[in-house]
Amino acid sequence: MDRIVLGHGSGGKLMHELIREHFGPAFGIAGFGDSAILDMNPQKLAFTTDSYVVSPLFFPGGNIGELAVYGTVNDLAVSGATPLFLTAGFIIEEGFPVEHLTAIVTSMSKAAEKANIRIVAGDTKVVNKGKGDGIFINTSGIGILTGGMESSASKIRAGDTILVSGQIGNHGVAVMSERNGITFDPPVVSDTAPLNSLIESMGKVTREVRFMRDPTRGGLATTLKEAAMESGKCLKIREKTIPVAPQVKGACDLLGLDPLYVANEGIVMAVVEPSVAKAVLAVMRQHAYGVNAHIIGTVEESPGGMVLLETLAGGTRIIEMLQGEQLPRIC
Amino acid sequence: MDRIVLGHGSGGKLMHELIREHFGPAFGIAGFGDSAILDMNPQKLAFTTDSYVVSPLFFPGGNIGELAVYGTVNDLAVSGATPLFLTAGFIIEEGFPVEHLTAIVTSMSKAAEKANIRIVAGDTKVVNKGKGDGIFINTSGIGILTGGMESSASKIRAGDTILVSGQIGNHGVAVMSERNGITFDPPVVSDTAPLNSLIESMGKVTREVRFMRDPTRGGLATTLKEAAMESGKCLKIREKTIPVAPQVKGACDLLGLDPLYVANEGIVMAVVEPSVAKAVLAVMRQHAYGVNAHIIGTVEESPGGMVLLETLAGGTRIIEMLQGEQLPRIC
Numbered sequence: 070m071d072r073i074v075l076g077h078g079s080g081g082k083l084m085h086e087l088i089r090e091h092f093g094p095a096f097g098i099a100g101f102g103d104s105a106i107l108d109m110n111p112q113k114l115a116f117t118t119d120s121y122v123v124s125p126l127f128f129p130g131g132n133i134g135e136l137a138v139y140g141t142v143n144d145l146a147v148s149g150a151t152p153l154f155l156t157a158g159f160i161i162e163e164g165f166p167v168e169h170l171t172a173i174v175t176s177m178s179k180a181a182e183k184a185n186i187r188i189v190a191g192d193t194k195v196v197n198k199g200k201g202d203g204i205f206i207n208t209s210g211i212g213i214l215t216g217g218m219e220s221s222a223s224k225i226r227a228g229d230t231i232l233v234s235g236q237i238g239n240h241g242v243a244v245m246s247e248r249n250g251i252t253f254d255p256p257v258v259s260d261t262a263p264l265n266s267l268i269e270s271m272g273k274v275t276r277e278v279r280f281m282r283d284p285t286r287g288g289l290a291t292t293l294k295e296a297a298m299e300s301g302k303c304l305k306i307r308e309k310t311i312p313v314a315p316q317v318k319g320a321c322d323l324l325g326l327d328p329l330y331v332a333n334e335g336i337v338m339a340v341v342e343p344s345v346a347k348a349v350l351a352v353m354r355q356h357a358y359g360v361n362a363h364i365i366g367t368v369e370e371s372p373g374g375m376v377l378l379e380t381l382a383g384g385t386r387i388i389e390m391l392q393g394e395q396l397p398r399i400c
Numbered sequence: 401m402d403r404i405v406l407g408h409g410s411g412g413k414l415m416h417e418l419i420r421e422h423f424g425p426a427f428g429i430a431g432f433g434d435s436a437i438l439d440m441n442p443q444k445l446a447f448t449t450d451s452y453v454v455s456p457l458f459f460p461g462g463n464i465g466e467l468a469v470y471g472t473v474n475d476l477a478v479s480g481a482t483p484l485f486l487t488a489g490f491i492i493e494e495g496f497p498v499e500h501l502t503a504i505v506t507s508m509s510k511a512a513e514k515a516n517i518r519i520v521a522g523d524t525k526v527v528n529k530g531k532g533d534g535i536f537i538n539t540s541g542i543g544i545l546t547g548g549m550e551s552s553a554s555k556i557r558a559g560d561t562i563l564v565s566g567q568i569g570n571h572g573v574a575v576m577s578e579r580n581g582i583t584f585d586p587p588v589v590s591d592t593a594p595l596n597s598l599i600e601s602m603g604k605v606t607r608e609v610r611f612m613r614d615p616t617r618g619g620l621a622t623t624l625k626e627a628a629m630e631s632g633k634c635l636k637i638r639e640k641t642i643p644v645a646p647q648v649k650g651a652c653d654l655l656g657l658d659p660l661y662v663a664n665e666g667i668v669m670a671v672v673e674p675s676v677a678k679a680v681l682a683v684m685r686q687h688a689y690g691v692n693a694h695i696i697g698t699v700e701e702s703p704g705g706m707v708l709l710e711t712l713a714g715g716t717r718i719i720e721m722l723q724g725e726q727l728p729r730i731c
Contacts, residue, residue, distance in 0.1 A: 073496040078526030087524060091502060095509040096488070096519040105520035107485055109544070112440060118487035118540055122525045154438055156449035157427070158538045160491070165404040171422060178426040188427040189436035193418060194453045194536075195409030196729065202531035207489045207523075209449055209540030213440070398527065 074394070078122075080286025080332075081391025103144035103282060106214065113214040115150035117141060120207040124398040126169065128247040130239075130258030133206055134173035136334060136400060138180035138188075139263045140285065141208040146265040147281040147337055149220040149272075150212030152184065157208050158192040162201035173204065184263035186210070218272045222299030224279035229368040230346035231304060234267060234337045234353055235260065235361040237289050238317040241331035241396055246320065253316040262335030267356045274352045277342035284338055285400055287391040290329040292338050293376045294390045301373045304340075306366030306388075308381050329378075330391050332399040340368060405725070409453075411617025411663075412722030434475035434613060437545065444545035446481035448472060451538040455729040457500065459578040461570075461589030464537055465504035467665060467731060469511035469519075470594045471616065472539040477596040478612040478668055480551040480603075481543030483515065488539050489523040493532035504535065515594035517541070549603045553630030555610035560699040561677035562635060565598060565668045565684055566591065566692040568620050569648040572662035572727055577651065584647040593666030598687045605683045608673035615669055616731055618722040621660040623669050624707045625721045632704045635671075637697030637719075639712050660709075661722050663730040671699060 076083040104117035121137040138155065145152040157177065161170070181188050243259040246252065264283060271278055280300070284292035289311070297304045313321075313328045321328050335358055341349050346364060353359030376388035407414040435448035452468040469486065476483040488508065492501070512519050574590040577583065595614060602609055611631070615623035620642070628635045644652075644659045652659050666689055672680050677695060684690030707719035 071498050073492050073494060073498060073501065073526055075494050075526050075528065077492070078524055084524060088522070091498075091505055092488075092522050092524075095505045096512070096522065105485070105487070107520065107542070109440075109443065109445075112443070114440075114542070116485055116487060116542060117521050118489045118538065119523045120489040120491050120525045120538060122491060122527050124531075154436070154447055156436070156447060156540050157423075158449045158451040158489075158540075160451050160453060160536055161404050161408070163404060163406050167402050167404060167422075170404065174422055174426045181427070189438065190448050191419070191423055191427065192450045192538075193409055193415060193423075194451045195404055195406050196453050196533060196536075197406065199530070200455075200533035202527060205491055205525075205527075205536070207449065207451060207538035207540075209487050209489070209538075211438070211445070211447060211542065 075397045076394040079391055079394045081291050083393065104148040104150060115145050115148045115212040115214060117144040118207065118209040119144060120205060121400060122205050122398055123244060123400050124202060125247055126203055128259055129243045129256055131261040132173055132176050133204065134176035135180040136261050137206040137208045138177050138184060139261050140334060140400060141210040142184045142186055143264045143283045145210050145212035146268045147220060147283050149218035150214050152186045152210055152212040152265050154211045155186055155188045155208050156190040157188050157206060160194050160196060160201055160205040162203055163195055163198040165203055184265060218276060218278065220278065220281045222280050222296050225296065225300035225302050225340050225368055227302060227368055227370040228343050229279060229340045230343045230364055231306060231366040231368065232339045232341065232350060232362060232364050233289065234359045236312040236314045237333055237336060238313055238321065238328035238331035240334040241399055242317045242320045244399055245396055257316050260333055260335035262358050264335065264337050264358060267353065267358045268337060270352050270356055271349050274348045275345040277345050278339055280340040281337050284333050284336055286332050288330040288332060289338060290388045291390045294388060296340065297376050298374050303369040303372050304366060304376045305369055307379045310363050310365045312361045312363050326395065330395050334400065406728045407725040410722055410725045412622050414724065435479040435481060446476050446479045446543040446545060448475040449538065449540040450475060451536060452731060453536050453729055454575060454731050455533060456578050457534055459590055460574045460587055462592040463504055463507050464535065465507035466511040467592050468537040468539045469508050469515060470592050471665060471731060472541040473515045473517055474595045474614045476541050476543035477599045478551060478614050480549035481545050483517045483541055483543040483596050485542045486517055486519045486539050487521040488519050488537060491525050491527060491532055491536040493534055494526055494529040496534055515596060549607060549609065551609065551612045553611050553627050556627065556631035556633050556671050556699055558633060558699055558701040559674050560610060560671045561674045561695055562637060562697040563670045563672065563681060563693060563695050564620065565690045567643040567645045568664055568667060569644055569652065569659035569662035571665040572730055573648045573651045575730055576727055588647050591664055591666035593689050595666065595668050595689060598684065598689045599668060601683050601687055602680050605679045606676040608676050609670055611671040612668050615664050615667055617663050619661040619663060620669060621719045622721045625719060627671065628707050629705045634700040634703050635697060635707045636700055638710045641694050641696045643692045643694050657726060661726050665731065
């Protein structure tokens with residue numbers, strides 16, 4: 070491999086290889102968590118970064134601005150942190166309409182308010198026409214870890230229950246439909262949303278949330294596989310319990326996509342202690358961003374590192390990470 | 401103004417307008433400091449972000465990777481913070497040679513070691529060929545404020561002494577020469593360097609360092625003007641005391657540039673209490689990154705908000721911020 074391909078940005082197998090072979094050794098980063106956890110005695114901080122390059126910039130249900138705020142808020146929240154502060158770095162292509170910039174920045178401001186965080190520092194670079202794509206946004210975030218909600222795949226135990234907070238695939242299909250001029254009735258809109266208050270409400274029911282992650286690039290399948298590999302356990306899920314909107318299912322059938330691999334921007338996958346699963350599910354369903362939450366499976370001891378899907382037809386399918394690139398520039 | 405122009409990324413007047421009119425109101429950011437200072441009782445943190453889009457990616461004396469590490473380290477250090485942790489976000493153009501990525505990442509790793517900080521989290525996005533320019537890197541950083549070195553323009557008083565840590569204009573001329581295939585003998589190399597240990601040594605002499613900033617985009621002139629405007633004082637500098645390498649002076653004469661407006665990447669401008677100025681200068685000169693440090697001027701009460709340059713010929717020139725764009729894509 071001597072040239073970067075789109076798949077290196079997919080969130081799937083190629084990206085994991087890039088991180089493992091290039092960034093990991095150079096920077097001494099071992100894990101693939103959503104945030105770094107920093108011990109700033111007496112406090113523990115979570116610190117994360119994400120660049121947003123979604124194309125098109127505006128799509129049904131959102132735009133790059135709110136995506137950039139919510140995406141980073143969610144990376145902190147699924148790490149078990151309370152998101153507090155964000156920075157915003159803009160790389161703008163020469164000739165970009167200021168009207169669009171204003172719309173994006175206004176969305177970010179509203180998103181920050183909705184997520185209850187503050188954007189505290191920023192940076193602007195302008196690149197020559199043809200050397201960018203309208204606007205790219207990086208957001209980095211700090212959160213504080215308060216009281217034992219630290220999420221880690223190493224906490225996952227056999228017998229644990231697996232949940233998702235809502236229907237999967239909406240974001241990817243919304244972006245893809247805008248890109249290709251396809252419309253649905255009712256329309257498919259991105260699920261982009263801040264997950265911190267949903268996760269906070271889960272934390273009020275129990276501290277026995279072992280692991281959380283937001284299945285963005287690479288979809289739910291890739292996140293499940295990451296959890297299986299990092300924990301060494303087997304994650305077994307049932308297809309019939311995984312919530313997918315009918316239009317998303319239809320769009321995926323039509324385009325040869327699998328909703329399990331389509332990106333989400335307002336979904337959390339959680340692994341919890343089985344005795345608290347029903348209570349966690351109940352509190353999720355009471356929250357605006359968790360009304361379609363479902364228990365989708367259980368953790369087993371073996372075969373370790375694997376994700377097994379019980380299909381609608383009653384068979385078993387082995388779920389791997391996203392290979393190559395399915396829908397590029399999705400977030 | 402309805403379209404973004406290159407000058408909006410110059411660090412000068414247009415960028416200040418963009419921040420004041422667009423980002424400031426939306427995000428509730430008042431100041432233009434290099435880092436946000438966050439009160440995380442009992443600790444104060446500095447939090448900053450910067451995207452690097454320098455073209456070409458490799459230039460005499462450095463590359464985009466070490467620039468991305470040192471630039472953000474310096475933004476924290478000039479705020480009076482001890483830099484601790486960095487994140488790195490990569491936006492890579494499809495087809496980018498992995499060999500170049502490896503060289504850049506290796507530089508970042510070495511730079512992190514040299515600056516005594518840790519890169520703790522990262523993100524990779526890949527954009528389609530023709531939608532980027534090789535690689536853009538965002539770094540965000542956290543530092544801790546320890547004991548009264550907090551740098552602020554509001555601390556500047558009439559009578560204070562102004563210093564710079566070394567020769568100005570080297571970075572901008574090095575990048576420009578690489579871009580245009582011009583060579584100098586001896587070569588002009590970028591001054592890219594981590595300033596935290598230099599600033600730490602200044603802090604050991606005195607806590608009366610009122611204000612520090614690294615004059616990157618927009619050059620020393622723009623930084624002085626920012627300090628004048630933010631403090632409401634007059635910054636008076638003497639041309640004959642401002643260190644400029646002969647080749648840089650020559651290149652600037654040839655190209656119609658003013659070294660005062662050319663970007664630096666390893667220079668700090670400091671305003672200190674006059675009684676400690678000589679001691680601060682001495683300690684700077686003992687440091688590898690401060691051997692060419694000079695006292696370049698003094699602060700006066702009026703005319704407030706202005707920067708006045710006493711020229712070699714004995715006249716006085718009013719120094720404004722960089723207008724428009726001098727050398728785009730310099731960092």
